Amino acid sequence: MNIRDRYEMARDIYASIGVDTDAVLEKLGKVRISMHCWQGDDVRGFDQDGPLTGGIQATGNYPGRAGTPEELMADIDMALSLIPGRHKLNLHASYAIFENGEFVDRDRLEPRHFRRWVEYAKARGTGLDFNPTFFSHPKANPFTLSSPDEEIRRFWIDHGKACIRIAEYFADELGMPCCLNIWIPDGYKDIPADRYSPRARYKDSLDQILSVGYDRRKVLISLESKVFGIGLESYTVGSAEFCIKYAAEKGLLYLMDNGHFHPTEMVSDKIASMLLFDEKIALHVTRPVRWDSDHVVLLDDETREIAKEIVRCNALDRVMLALDFFDASINRVAAWVTGMRNMQKALLYALLTPHEKLRKLQDEGRFTELMVLQEELKLYPFGDVWNYFCDMNGLPGREDWLEKVKEYERDVLSRRKQA
Numbered sequence: 392m393n394i395r396d397r398y399e400m401a402r403d404i405y406a407s408i409g410v411d412t413d414a415v416l417e418k419l420g421k422v423r424i425s426m427h428c429w430q431g432d433d434v435r436g437f438d439q440d441g442p443l444t445g446g447i448q449a450t451g452n453y454p455g456r457a458g459t460p461e462e463l464m465a466d467i468d469m470a471l472s473l474i475p476g477r478h479k480l481n482l483h484a485s486y487a488i489f490e491n492g493e494f495v496d497r498d499r500l501e502p503r504h505f506r507r508w509v510e511y512a513k514a515r516g517t518g519l520d521f522n523p524t525f526f527s528h529p530k531a532n533p534f535t536l537s538s539p540d541e542e543i544r545r546f547w548i549d550h551g552k553a554c555i556r557i558a559e560y561f562a563d564e565l566g567m568p569c570c571l572n573i574w575i576p577d578g579y580k581d582i583p584a585d586r587y588s589p590r591a592r593y594k595d596s597l598d599q600i601l602s603v604g605y606d607r608r609k610v611l612i613s614l615e616s617k618v619f620g621i622g623l624e625s626y627t628v629g630s631a632e633f634c635i636k637y638a639a640e641k642g643l644l645y646l647m648d649n650g651h652f653h654p655t656e657m658v659s660d661k662i663a664s665m666l667l668f669d670e671k672i673a674l675h676v677t678r679p680v681r682w683d684s685d686h687v688v689l690l691d692d693e694t695r696e697i698a699k700e701i702v703r704c705n706a707l708d709r710v711m712l713a714l715d716f717f718d719a720s721i722n723r724v725a726a727w728v729t730g731m732r733n734m735q736k737a738l739l740y741a742l743l744t745p746h747e748k749l750r751k752l753q754d755e756g757r758f759t760e761l762m763v764l765q766e767e768l769k770l771y772p773f774g775d776v777w778n779y780f781c782d783m784n785g786l787p788g789r790e791d792w793l794e795k796v797k798e799y800e801r802d803v804l805s806r807r808k809q810a
């Protein structure tokens with residue numbers, strides 16, 4: 392039986408529980424996910440040679456890491472060519488491209504240092520999102536926007552301002568809003584003597600950054616919280632409460648990364664509460680394994696639950712969806728494709744769920760039926776709908792895409808000289 396026949400059978404089965412698979416596929420095809428550029432080079436960037444700092448870590452040394460803008464762009468192309476739909480590319484400021492021997496530090500970055508990324512995005516119809524880079528830099532030790540050293544703090548405030556201008560440039564050039572996410576690594580390994588002042592300085596720094604003024608329809612600024620980092624186990628300046636309150640006060644988006652909470656705290660459970668109060672929220676979907684390890688996103692329970700929350704709150708246009716992982720132990724292009732496809736699969740699964748029916752069972756207290764139906768839905772012919780979606784987009788379904796990545800590894804990645 393071919394892909395189309397299998398889809399038609401699946402369509403009938405879903406129709407019997409009131410789900411219109413054709414409408415679902417149309418919806419799914421329109422969802423843009425922001426794909427992070429930093430999976431391609433283990434978060435190194437182009438503006439410095441030092442190690443990755445900030446309490447995050449990419450472990451592994453799989454051959455073929457992108458070392459230049461050209462290599463990274465080629466790898467992103469390879470990944471995008473195997474991911475259905477049109478998406479956004481998420482850049483960090485450390486991926487500035489300097490030409491003709493020029494170099495400027497992060498406080499002096501300008502839109503022109505990202506011109507080639509804009510050309511890249513335009514040629515491919517992808518949007519661009521952006522992030523100031525408050526780590527992997529001699530002035531991030533790890534204090535940046537909360538630093539007690541006024542000169543250091545000034546440097547990072549200027550970096551934040553520069554990034555807003557660059558985000559505005561992206562939005563103007565691409566005719567699509569640009570999400571700008573602020574995350575700082577500032578924190579303490581051991582019990583601090585003062586929890587208040589660093590947060591007061593962070594607050595003041597953010598006030599100064601936002602004082603540049605920008606068009607809020609073009610640039611959506613989000614604030615990402617985190618409960619701990621490596622070497623920052625006892626205290627982070629940008630805690631959840633800090634970020635939620637600051638974002639609420641200033642009308643920014645609160646960004647939840649599902650690796651940034653206590654291990655039994657679930658981001659999927661937080662989405663509805665945030666959506667009740669905020670027009671838009673932002674997510675970094677990742678996979679924490681025992682810690683904020685940033686493993687590749689799988690089609691696991693939490694990813695599916697996150698997708699279900701977004702879909703049943705009818706919030707596909709209110710949740711800015713971005714991925715955030717960096718695994719250096721496997722083929723990096725395959726990591727991207729796997730993570731992006733899994734996010735799409737989770738959304739597809741959520742869209743194929745008869746939410747109204749389930750809601751009714753919940754409201755009527757019919758919890759046995761609710762459990763049974765939710766469990767049986769797991770074995771509905773979801774894969775047949777997914778494979779048809781890939782086929783519709785001219786792409787191989789199932790695991791067949793991996794052959795292309797293997798060819799690319801053989802012809803391109805394995806020939807790279809490793810720095």
Ligand code: RNT
Pocket residue numbers: 429434447522574615617648675683715
């Ligand atoms: C770190 C945060 C942050 C970074 C990226 C590179 O814990 O999740 O989002 O991973 O900005």
Ligand code: ZN
Pocket residue numbers: 615648675715
């Ligand atoms: Zn993140």
